[in-house]
Amino acid sequence: MNWKAFGAMLARDAHVARRNAIQLFFQTFLQPLLFVFIFGRVMVGSGYMQPQYKGLLLPGIMAISMTFTGIWAVAMPLIAEFQWTREIEDRLLAPISMNWIAIEKVIAGLLQALVAGLVVLPLGWLILRPIEISVQDPLIFAVIILLVGGFSACGGLALGCSMNQQHIGLMFSMVITPMIFFGCTYYPWSALQKFPVLKWAVLVNPLVYASEGMRASLVPQATQHLPVWAVVGALVFFDVLLLVVGLRQFANKSIS
Helix, strand or coil: CCHHHHHHHHHHHHHHHHHCHHHHHHHHHHHHHHHHHHHHHHHHHCCCCCCCHHHHHHHHHHHHHHHHHHHHHHHHHHHHHHHCCCCHHHHHCCCCCHHHHHHHHHHHHHHHHHHHHHHHHHHHHHHHCCCCCCCCCHHHHHHHHHHHHHHHHHHHHHHHCCCCHHHHHHHHHHHHHHHHHCCCCCCCHHHHCCCHHHHHHHHHCHHHHHHHHHHHHHCCCCCCCCCHHHHHHHHHHHHHHHHHHHHHHHHHHHHC
């Protein structure tokens, strides 16, 4: 393993992310923060929703931001490098194995997802204050945000190596949008008690565990949520599954 080459590729991706910071900010944060303002500030302030809803909304918005950022940061550059710029050919000539080139993409996406989540949290708090959120167990919070960032980046790897450029719109309309709306982001999983089929069907969606994990670590007293052990176990499973699928797709795409 050539760590110097690995670090050089990671540094280049970090430089590109810094150069596109403003564009990335609007792509990542504008829609979630508008949801926070309308549903958490306007609807609650007008009396249409209970004040407690703010505490349920912010963790879900944080999960959305991390998921969208991680997927976008990995999938879009991969689609461009494989089909437009052909930059991936230069990376494949680096003195490291093919799998480590893909893992570098995942780490870069993971870091961007972590930044997105840690930026949305204080911004959302400023919009929604007063709001009761607290990190009661920093270790659990750290584990969950790392696993959420990992799932988003690994998902971006799998999608980016499976989609063609003409299917980018389809990826967002058929994959990302349903995942968000059925990911318990705007409501807790316990709110689906009256919809038993849907309640169990949504558990195939990894965003459910991301949202519930954020609520468990930030507002555990606000509502019933999935057990932390179930959240961590499911996120580990999806991280490994998506990474394996992504590495396989990356290898197939690179060879072809």
